[in-house]
Amino acid sequence: MQHHQVSEIQVSYSPNIIETIISTSESSYMLALNNWNLDTIEMCEEAKVLFLNNALKVIGIYNLSKGGISSSVVDIRLILSIALKSISTHIILIHNHPSTSLTPSKADIDITSKLKLACGFLEIKLLDHLIINKESYYSFADDGLL
Numbered sequence: 001m002q003h004h005q006v007s008e009i010q011v012s013y014s015p016n017i018i019e020t021i022i023s024t025s026e027s028s029y030m031l032a033l034n035n036w037n038l039d040t041i042e043m044c045e046e047a048k049v050l051f052l053n054n055a056l057k058v059i060g061i062y063n064l065s066k067g068g069i070s071s072s073v074v075d076i077r078l079i080l081s082i083a084l085k086s087i088s089t090h091i092i093l094i095h096n097h098p099s100t101s102l103t104p105s106k107a108d109i110d111i112t113s114k115l116k117l118a119c120g121f122l123e124i125k126l127l128d129h130l131i132i133n134k135e136s137y138y139s140f141a142d143d144g145l146l
Contacts, residue, residue: 021057021058022057022058022092022127025128025130028050028094028139029130029132029136031061032061032094032130032137035048036048038134041096041098041132041133041134042098042100043098044067044069044072045066045068045070045072045097045098046063046067046072046096047064047073047074047093048061048064048094048095049062049064049091049092049094050091051083051086051088051090051091052089052092052127059088062079064079069098071107072095074095074111074115076111076115079093079115080122083119088124089123090125090126091119091124091126091127092127092128093111093112093115093126093130094129095130095132096131096132097131100133102132102136102137103138104131104140108131109145112140112146115129127146128140128141129141129145129146
């Protein structure tokens with residue numbers, strides 16, 4: 001009988017929770033702007049995820065993807081794996097529209113619905129999905145779409 005070495009999976013997390021509490025869409029937007037390269041915000045679409053603990057304190061922000069002029073990839077499995085690894089109980093999806101339009105596309109609405117459903121299975125709350133530009137933002141939560 002031949003023995004095969006199986007890879008060991010290790011999970012590590014070094015928390016650096018900051019005292020910032022996210023209580024409004026505006027506070028999410030301001031934090032996102034502070035963590036965005038404003039020189040490229042109108043050049044290519046990016047998606048980031050804000051991870052929060054049960055007290056709505058910021059655990060961290062993850063640069064999920066950088067795409068082209070009109071799209072970027074939002075991988076739900078990757079978002080949820082990071083949420084589980086960081087013991088996040090709340091998340092906020094944030095992306096920009098290089099066109100500066102804040103109107104959600106059908107793809108934006110669809111991915112929000114899918115992410116909300118997936119989060120529900122893991123008891124993680126999708127608090128919001130923001131579409132941002134340099135001057136303003138659109139909040140799915142404020143508009144009643146969550």
